[in-house]
Amino acid sequence: MPGVILIFISALFFPGIILRTKSIASGRKGPGIFQPLKDIAVLLRKGSVFSGTTGIIFQIAPVIALSTLVCASLLLPFANQRSLISFGGDFIFFAYLIGLGKFFSIIAALDTGSSFEGMGANREAFFSMLIEPAFFILMATFAMFTGHTSFSGIFNHFFLTGNDYVLIFSIIGIFLFTQIAMVENSRVPVDDPRTHLELTMIHEVMILDNSGFDKALIHITSYLKFAVYGSLMYNIIVPSGWNIFLHVILFLAVQLLFAVAIGLLESFRARNKMNKNPKYLLTISAIAWISFVIVLILTNKLTV
Amino acid sequence: MVLTYILLISVILSFGVFFIPKSLKYYFTLAILGAGIAATTYWAILLYVQDSGADDIRIAIPLLQRSFPLVIDRLSAFFILVINITSLVGFLYAKGYLKPYYHEKNALRFSIHYFSYLWLYLSMIFVVTIRDGLFFLIAWELMAVSSFLLVIFEAEERVILKTGINYLIQMHAGMFFILTGFLLVSRYTGQMSFDALKDYFSGNPNFPLFLLFFAGFGIKAGFIPLHTWLPDAHPAAPSHVSGVMSGVMIKMGIYGIIRVLAALQSDLLITGIFILAVSVISGLFGVMMAIMQHDIKRLLAYHSIENIGIIGIGLGLGVIGLSTGNTVLSLLGFGGGLLHVMNHSLFKSMLFFNAGSVYTVTHTRNIEKLGGLMKKMPYTAGLFLIGSLAICGLPPFNGFISEYLIYAGIFTSLPSADLIHSIMFLLVITGLVLIGGLAIFCFTKAFGIVFLGQPRTGEAESAGEVSRSMLVPQLLTLFFILLIGFGSFLVVKPLFETVRVSFNLPGTDLAGSGYLTNLAGISLLGGIFVLITVALLVYRRYHLKSRMVTTGPTWGCGYTAVNARQQYTATSYSYNYNHLAKPLLQTRKVMKEIGEEEIFPGKRAFKSRSEDILKKILIDIPVDWISALLKKIAVMQTGQIRHYILYAFIFMLVIFLLTCLKLI
Structure with a gap:
């Protein structure tokens, strides 16, 4: 339970920290750390405008996307405690839940009948399909390394395998989770939330017609997604079984670092040309395959 | 015992479809189908809930002294449930689906359709319950023929008839693989049945025979590269039939593969x-x-x-x-x-x-x-x-x-x-x-x-x-x-x-x-x-109640004359994917370039369609090749009777010579 609460708390500050980092890095004064939260408060106060073309799908999609993320966060462990719900292969459920949310946001974009949003929907479907193998291969690597098949099992035993090279996986894991989180959240280098031209947008163009409450939910979903991936990262950096207060502090520190890192990455990195994205995404999966080769060597299955 | 009679009577009564007034045919068929489904479902569920520890139910057919007992074990029972659910829903759905055709087609066409549906159902039930090789093949063949008749419901369209025939031929190619497999088994064990497979496998290399069966059953199931009938036959068939064929019938191939797998020894x-x-x-x-x-x-x-x-x-x-x-x-x-x-x-x-x-x-x-x-x-x-x-x-x-x-x-x-x-x-x-x-x-x-x-x-x-x-x-x-x-x-x-x-x-x-x-x-x-x-x-609903909710047009980026034709299409949706998958998929574009001399270009059409490369390589090209060859041989077909007499004479001469030389 504390894990879930911590994820929610860090989700509140995550976008603000990214914003602050970006404004500092680019030498602007920039908005305060609470600006995204204030934006959401404004959105919640506002009414909504719905396109006459849209129907029920458009109305329920943001809600479904958010509830998939909330459910997904229930699966993540914290410190040496098991997650609220844990079972063998729960990360499969995790990945497919996020897929469900994505399915709905894609068809919601198609529901508006706008070709801009159709374009965004298509790109979202296409790119998220290409990134998917990376997550599964990475989890397979971890499953092989620890001999467990649930998030709780894998992360609680991550540092207990007695293998000295565990840090390799921490590093590869951080790298891959960052990339996956960036793609899943439609950030640089695959997409850029600040872009102003519909033709070059991915995620932003899908939600052009959302307003008020629904748009607030979409933002919350995106923040929560960052925090969920941050929590995954925390689990592969910090060994479980320390003092619980230390864990809370470390958790928040990891989330803070993750947010700052994303802010810096976005400040100093250009986005890809749209047709270079597939190559970039497949490279990430290829790196995941490399991590798998490493685990083969470390578990003495592949002797060189 | 009662259930066996019910099944038997439904088999016999199924022919009655032809003699019933057109308006009642549907209900008559439904009654027979329902009886069959009820009986088989009862058996299947009985097997799962009874605690007697028996592994299967053997059903003797009363009128036949020689067996072909239907054997329902757990695997059969599972497949029976799969068949029953979808066949029932499919037929209930068919009532509405066939309504537009009611006045278009005569009573005989409907009789054939319903009769085939019944027999597709019955043959599938027999396929999963009969263990004897020969009777299994008969049921398998009945399944192919009845589904063929279902596919060509709209046989007035040439394309559909052609598709149907393609389907029938491929199903028979598959059947010959299975037949060969069973013959090999019976040659070795003297018995032609699924039960004999184990004996064969314990004394012979397993993989070759498995391959034979896999080819046979795989055509039905639609494994690559044996799938080529599938994308044509499903669209050609009426929808309730496509649902049953795709949902259930192709699984009969999987059933066969599982039976063979269960017998594998090495x-x-x-x-x-x-x-x-x-x-x-x-x-x-x-x-x-x-x-x-x-x-x-x-x-x-x-x-x-x-x-x-x-x-x-x-x-x-x-x-x-x-x-x-x-x-x-x-x-x-x-x-x-x-x-x-x-x-x-x-x-x-x-x-x-x-x-x-x-x-x-x-x-x-x-x-x-x-x-x-x-x-x-x-x-x-x-x-x-x-x-x-x-x-x-x-x-x-x-x-x-x-x-x-x-x-x-x-x-x-x-x-x-x-x-x-x-x-x-x-x-x-x-x-x-x-x-x-x-x-x-x-x-x-x-x-x-x-x-x-x-x-x-x-x-x-x-x-x-x-x-x-x-x-x-x-x-x-x-x-x-x-x-x-x-x-x-x-x-x-x-x-x-x-x-x-x-x-x-x-x-x-x-x-x-x-x-x-x-x-x-x-x-x-x-x-x-x-x-x-x-x-x-619920909260969203409550929340929106107290806010102003209005309806407007979709955001058009400032462009106000948006019409429905400008929406994203299926082609554009798959465009970037198409770009990535180009090496594997063939997309053919048909269009006429605008020539230099054309100052005022006329109306242009653009067409793009993707082709199944495997179908082209495995079916179309060999078929073209064979028909080209046969066309060359066709020069012998002169239409003059003296030539044909000459052929017969040459044939007899060859036979005579070969016999003299003791070659045959």
């Missing part, structure tokens, strides 16, 4: 790797081709190939498990594969039925001409959406459960696997994940273009919801989809039992029980998900 590893390789390729190729299709039923047909691939992955993993003595992998692999058989029969038939409903009201299967149907036919759209989510393997629907079992089998076995197995497992995972991602890509396209946005043509504009008789039967399918999705732990237990008995797996509950708790976890989380969603929706 060569397990190579068999497993072979099945895995073919299945992963089938899955990927099926879904990749599906994305390119604009005919909704053809798209669904290619998805059948994909799902057969997933089922095959399950079976392949199961065999690998057998080869390494990894009971858990066998249980989860075979269990996942079998459950996917059931799941696919449910959601695929539902998708076909609703695609049929769309066709009924719009008269087109081209998704580029549809759009905005969600508002016109909300129930059909809702059912299609649930089918789409289920086929993409998304929780909390049933497709996820079977894919989960397959994934779980791999992930559980990974830590203890050796190098070759690990790499193989990881390739399978990558394949499965890509299949899943591509399926989402494909069904967001299919659902989005057909049901969302604005109607693209007048036909879609004037569409309305179909009659209740086409919707209500599907609630049964929906019920089972949700039952497996939310109550998987209830369903999977008897399923594991089936696998254990069929494959003689050791142990009682070492693996199963752990996975039942996992499935309970999935059900719990699925329940929580629904609760959170409903709670949020």
